Each structure stands twice: as structure tokens, then as C-alpha cells.
Amino acid sequence: MSxxxxxxxxxxxxxxxxxxxxxxxxxxxxxxxxxNEQALESQIAGIARLFSALETPDEFLPWxxxxxxxxxxxxxxxxxRRRLVQIIVPLYACRGTKRYLTELVKFYLPPGADVRVDxxxxxxxxxxxxxxxxxxWLERDRPFWFKVTIRMPxxxxxxxxxxxxxxxxxxxxxxxxxxAKPAHTTYDLDWALADEKSESIQV
Numbered sequence: 640m641s642x643x644x645x646x647x648x649x650x651x652x653x654x655x656x657x658x659x660x661x662x663x664x665x666x667x668x669x670x671x672x673x674x675n676e677q678a679l680e681s682q683i684a685g686i687a688r689l690f691s692a693l694e695t696p697d698e699f700l701p702w703x704x705x706x707x708x709x710x711x712x713x714x715x716x717x718x719x720r721r722r723l724v725q726i727i728v729p730l731y732a733c734r735g736t737k738r739y740l741t742e743l744v745k746f747y748l749p750p751g752a753d754v755r756v757d758x759x760x761x762x763x764x765x766x767x768x769x770x771x772x773x774x775x776w777l778e779r780d781r782p783f784w785f786k787v788t789i790r791m792p793x794x795x796x797x798x799x800x801x802x803x804x805x806x807x808x809x810x811x812x813x814x815x816x817x818x819a820k821p822a823h824t825t826y827d828l829d830w831a832l833a834d835e836k837s838e839s840i841q842v
Contacts, residue, residue: 751792
């Protein structure tokens with residue numbers, strides 16, 4: 640007798656001709672009796688793995704990312720996306736702060752990149768020490784403004800560089816900043832390779 644017959648046989652004869660019931664039981668039988676499938680007890684015991692960013696199956700990671708409001712991978716490799724899903728919830732505790740923006744931007748950049756976020760336009764200004772016209776300039780105040788300074792390590796080879804690699808990195812960084820910054824703020828992006836002159840991009 641098939642597994643379907645085993646389950647159906649436990650019911651009164653009046654149910655034996657029901658195709659809907661047979662279909663329903665077939666799904667249960669596939670779980671309970673399929674010889675090549677993992678035991679139901681083991682599957683239940685492994686449910687906790689689905690909610691671990693480092694252990695969840697690859698196909699489940701996008702769903703888990705949506706749970707923590709990360710719907711964009713922005714070109715990150717799989718292992719980096721797993722790590723981001725793992726750390727993002729504690730980072731949300733400081734959302735909207737300099738630390739949050741710095742950590743998130745740094746996560747998307749290659750190793751060796753330097754990231755600084757500053758909301759003081761003239762950081763050298765000190766009362767009693769600064770000299771107007773020498774190291775200090777008076778200008779209109781820009782409320783809710785900040786500056787992101789990034790120094791990128793250069794690519795190791797011309798093949799790694801590619802024709803538009805800087806533009807691609809800048810686009811990615813701007814996407815991250817737009818997602819991470821408070822909506823009412825504006826910023827300048829000061830971008831350069833570690834050994835080159837910087838390029839300021841106002842947003």
C-alpha cells in the first residue's frame with residue numbers, strides 16, 4: 640500500500656473518493672514519508688538557522704534582509720551581504736548619527752578606504768586662535784549640512800581599474816549616503832585616491 644493509501648485508509652470510506660483530500664494528504668505524505676527527505680524532526684530543529692544571517696540558505700537571505708529593512712545589496716558579494724544583515728540591527732540604534740553613516744559607508748568600500756564625516760565646515764576655527772582671512776573664512780551658515788571625505792586605495796592593476804571604476808564607486812557611495820542620512824540634510828562628497836588631489840561633489 641502506498642503512503643497515500645496509508646493515510647487515506649485511516650479515514651472513513653466516504654472520504655476515499657475526494658480528490659481535494661487526496662491532494663492535501665499528498666503534501667503531508669511528502670513531508671512525513673518521503674524516503675530521501677530530511678526527517679521532519681531534523682527540519683524543525685533547523686528552523687533557527689533560517690534566522691541566522693551567516694547560516695541561512697542563499698535563497699532565503701533576501702527575505703531575511705527585508706526583515707531588517709535592507710532591500711538593496713548594491714553590488715555586495717554574498718558573504719558581505721550576510722555580514723551586513725548580521726550587524727545592521729545594532730547599528731540602527733545610532734541611526735541618523737555620524738557613527739551610523741561612517742560605519743555603513745565604510746562597509747561598502749574596499750579594505751583600506753578611509754571615511755570621515757564632518758559637520759563643521761571649517762574645522763580649524765578656534766575662538767582666540769583663528770585668524771580671519773588667514774586660516775578662517777566667514778560665510779553663510781549651512782544648517783543640516785555635513786561633509787563626507789573618502790580616500791580610496793588605488794586598484795592594484797589597470798585591469799582592476801577599468802574605464803569607469805571611480806564613477807561606479809562614487810555612484811555606490813552616494814546611494815548608501817542617501818539611504819543612511821536624515822532626509823532633511825544635505826552633504827558634500829570629497830573624493831580622491833589616497834595619493835591624488837580630492838574632488839568635491841556637492842549634493
